[in-house]
Amino acid sequence: MLRSLAVVATIANVTPAFAGGVDELPKSIQDELYSKDMMDPMQPLAESAYRDWKPKKGPPWTIGYASSYAGNTWRADVMKRLQEEIIPKWKKLGLIKDVIITQSNLNDSTQIQQMRQLVDQGVDAIIVCCSNPTSLNQTVEYAHQRDVPVFSAVGYLTSPYAVNTSANFVVGGSMLGEWMAKQINGKGNVLVVEGIPGASASDSQNVGVLKALAKYPDIKVVGQVAGMWTDQVAQSEIQKWLATNPGDLNGIIIQSASELGALRALQQSGRDMVPFSIGGEIGALCYWRNNKDFISQAIHAWPPGDDFEFGWNVMMRTLEGQGPKIQSILTKPQTMTYDQLEKAVPADCSEDSDGWYNVGAQNWASKDYLDQFFLRPADPEAFKAN
Numbered sequence: 001m002l003r004s005l006a007v008v009a010t011i012a013n014v015t016p017a018f019a020g021g022v023d024e025l026p027k028s029i030q031d032e033l034y035s036k037d038m039m040d041p042m043q044p045l046a047e048s049a050y051r052d053w054k055p056k057k058g059p060p061w062t063i064g065y066a067s068s069y070a071g072n073t074w075r076a077d078v079m080k081r082l083q084e085e086i087i088p089k090w091k092k093l094g095l096i097k098d099v100i101i102t103q104s105n106l107n108d109s110t111q112i113q114q115m116r117q118l119v120d121q122g123v124d125a126i127i128v129c130c131s132n133p134t135s136l137n138q139t140v141e142y143a144h145q146r147d148v149p150v151f152s153a154v155g156y157l158t159s160p161y162a163v164n165t166s167a168n169f170v171v172g173g174s175m176l177g178e179w180m181a182k183q184i185n186g187k188g189n190v191l192v193v194e195g196i197p198g199a200s201a202s203d204s205q206n207v208g209v210l211k212a213l214a215k216y217p218d219i220k221v222v223g224q225v226a227g228m229w230t231d232q233v234a235q236s237e238i239q240k241w242l243a244t245n246p247g248d249l250n251g252i253i254i255q256s257a258s259e260l261g262a263l264r265a266l267q268q269s270g271r272d273m274v275p276f277s278i279g280g281e282i283g284a285l286c287y288w289r290n291n292k293d294f295i296s297q298a299i300h301a302w303p304p305g306d307d308f309e310f311g312w313n314v315m316m317r318t319l320e321g322q323g324p325k326i327q328s329i330l331t332k333p334q335t336m337t338y339d340q341l342e343k344a345v346p347a348d349c350s351e352d353s354d355g356w357y358n359v360g361a362q363n364w365a366s367k368d369y370l371d372q373f374f375l376r377p378a379d380p381e382a383f384k385a386n
Contacts, residue, residue: 021045021046021047021048021325021326021327022034022045022326024325024326025325025326025372025373026372029372032171032332033168033171033330033331033332034168034330038168038170038171038174038208039168039170040169040170040200040203040204040207042133042156042158042200043156043164043200043204043328044156044157044158044159044160044162044164044327044328045326045327045328046160046326046327047325047326047327048163048323048324048325048326048327049144049160049161049327050149050163050318050323050324051323051324051325051375052323053149053318053321053323054321055124055125055147055319055321056124056147057124058385059094059095059096059097059319059383059385060091060094060095060096060097061095061096061097061124061125061319062096062097062098062099062100062122062123062124063096063098063099063100063123063124063125063126063127063315064099064100064101064102064115064118064119064121064123064125064126064127065082065099065100065101065102065126065127065128065129066102066104066111066114066115066118066126066127066128067079067101067102067103067104067128067129068103068104068105068106068111068128068129068130068131069103069104069105069106069130069196069229070103070105071105071230072228072229072230072231072257073231073257073260073281073354073355073356074229074256074257074302074304074356075129075304076354077304077305077355077356077358078129078304078305078307078308080305081304081305081308081309081358082099082101082308082312085305085309086308086309086312087099090316093381095316095383100118100121100123102114102115102117102118106196108131108132108135108136111128111131111136112135112136112138112139115128115136115139115143115150116139116142118148119142119143119146119148123148124148124319125148125149125150125151125315125318125319126143126148126149126150126151127150127151127152127153127311127312127315128150128151128152128153128157129152129153129154129155129308129311130153130154130155130196130199130200130201130229131152131155131157131199131200132198132199132200133155133156133157133158133199133200133203134157134158136150136157136159137157137158137159140157140159140161140162141159141161143161144161149161149163149315149318149319150162150163151163151164151165151311151314151315151318152164152165152311153165153166153307153308153310153311153312154166154201154302154307154308154311155169155199155200155201155204156200156327156328157200160327162327163314163315163318163324163327163328163329164327164328164329165307165310165311165314165328165329165330165331165365166201166302166307166310166311166328166330166331167301167302167307167330167331167332167333168204168330168331168332169200169201169204169205169207169208169301170204170205170207170208170211171208171332171333172205172208172299172301172332172333173204173205173206173207173208173209173210173211173212174208174209174211174212175208175212175299175301175333175335176205176208176209176212176253176277176299176301177208177209177210177211177212177213177253178212179277179296179297179299180213180219180251180253180275180277181212181213181215181216181219182296183251183275183295183296184219184250184251184275186216186218186219187216187218187219187250188218188219188220188248188250188251189219189220189222189247189248189249189250189251190213190219190220190221190222190249190250190251190252190253191221191222191223191224191225191238191241191249191251191252191253192206192209192210192221192223192224192225192252192253192254193224193225193226193227193234193237193238193252193253193254193255193258193262194206194224194225194226194227194255195226195227195228195229195255195258196226196228196229197226201302202229202255205255205301206255209253222245222247222249223241223245225237225238225240225241227254227255227258227261228258229255229256229257229258230257230258230261231257231258231259231260231261231264231281231354232261233258233261234254234258234259234261234262234265235260235261235262235264235265236261236265237261238252238261238262238265238266239265239268239269242265242266242269242271243269249271249274250274250275251274251275251276252266252274252275252276252277253276253277254276254277255279255301256278256279256280256281256301256302257279257280257281257304257356259276259277259278259279259281259284260281260283260284260354262276262284263276263283263284263287263351273294275294275295276295277295277298277299278295278298278299279298279299279300279301279302280298280300280303280304280356280357280358281353281354281355281356281357282345282349282350282353282354282355282356282357283350283351283352283353283354283355284351285298285341285344285345285349285357286345286349286350286351286353287351288338288341289338289341289342289345289347289349290351292338296338297335297336297337297338298335298336298341299333299334299335299336300333300334300335300336300357300359301333302333303356303357303358303359303364304356304358305356305358305361306358306359306360306361306363306364306365307364309361309364310331310361310364310365313361313365313367313370313380314329314370314373316380316383317370317374317377317378317380320378320380320383321376322374322375322376322377322378322380323374323375323376324373324374324375325373325374325375326373329365329370329373331364331365331369334359334363334364344357345357367379367380
């Protein structure tokens with residue numbers, strides 16, 4: 001929490017100097033997603049090191065996926081999309097040969113070792129997810145020196161040799177905070193549940209939440225716990241907090257994938273149900289479908305399959321020599337109304353479901369949208385090696 005508060009202060013008082021990469025983007029994108037007062041100051045925004053880069057050989061390429069964690073429903077949905085859709089599709093296109101997958105279980109040293117091994121094995125690119133923003137930097141440089149670009153999906157690495165893709169999580173966190181403020185009419189006690197402290201996606205989102213809530217003097221953040229983006233962990237942490245804090249609680253802001261944990265913790269606590277934020281977990285969305293007046297909207301900050309495919313598509317474009325303009329390619333979280341929920345989640349849904357709703361890769365970061373971030377944009381699926 002101290003890091004988040006410090007970053008809030010930095011955003012409020014310092015105007016970061018943006019490099020040329022941002023200036024090359026359409027003004028509408030600059031205004032909505034690269035605004036200086038809604039940007040984590042650690043987010044890398046310089047020109048990409050891969051603007052004029054080409055791979056050492058043509059396709060089919062071998063990709064390394066250095067996953068940092070496999071223990072939650074979000075990562076399971078990523079793996080499902082990768083193995084069932086992405087790999088078969090790009091193999092059929094003749095553009096990839098293989099994907100080598102490693103798991104480090106939140107151990108930075110293990111992930112570093114695995115990434116170096118992937119480089120030494122001869123992969124053509126590495127994609128990581130949701131990792132510590134600084135701990136991998138020397139390894140990213142090691143890869144770059146051997147002509148292996150590293151792509152960070154769903155969060156950023158601060159290395160100048162990484163290409164980052166995600167939603168702007170400060171914007172997403174601010175959306176959560178503003179939604180909660182309206183949900184409780186600008187007054188009350190709120191519990192904030194982070195993801196994995198130290199991971200850029202978690203920290204940036206938390207920054208946005210606290211920044212938004214700080215505008216409401218009658219809202220008090222009465223607690224902050226780490227749900228680790230895992231329902232079981234979030235449920236345990238919220239239950240412990242509820243047991244030791246018997247005072248009034250008016251709402252919970254929680255990062256996906258932990259909203260099912262919040263639902264179960266509240267149900268088992270014996271307390272009245274209070275509004276909590278919902279992302280894409282089907283079980284929590286189902287609870288809302290069965291209780292129409294529970295909340296006003298869901299906020300999809302990172303639909304897992306779509307978000308990973310976003311990073312994958314940026315990686316493939318870079319391998320094809322399209323030239324990313326900027327280090328961090330950002331998109332915006334999406335909201336869902338109850339009417340949209342009714343169409344997306346069937347009436348016979350299960351509140352115990354740990355599946356995910358994805359908004360669709362073309363809705364999250366379409367080909368036309370991504371074209372705007374590349375110097376030589378083209379349909380990546382139509383690529384033919386010279």
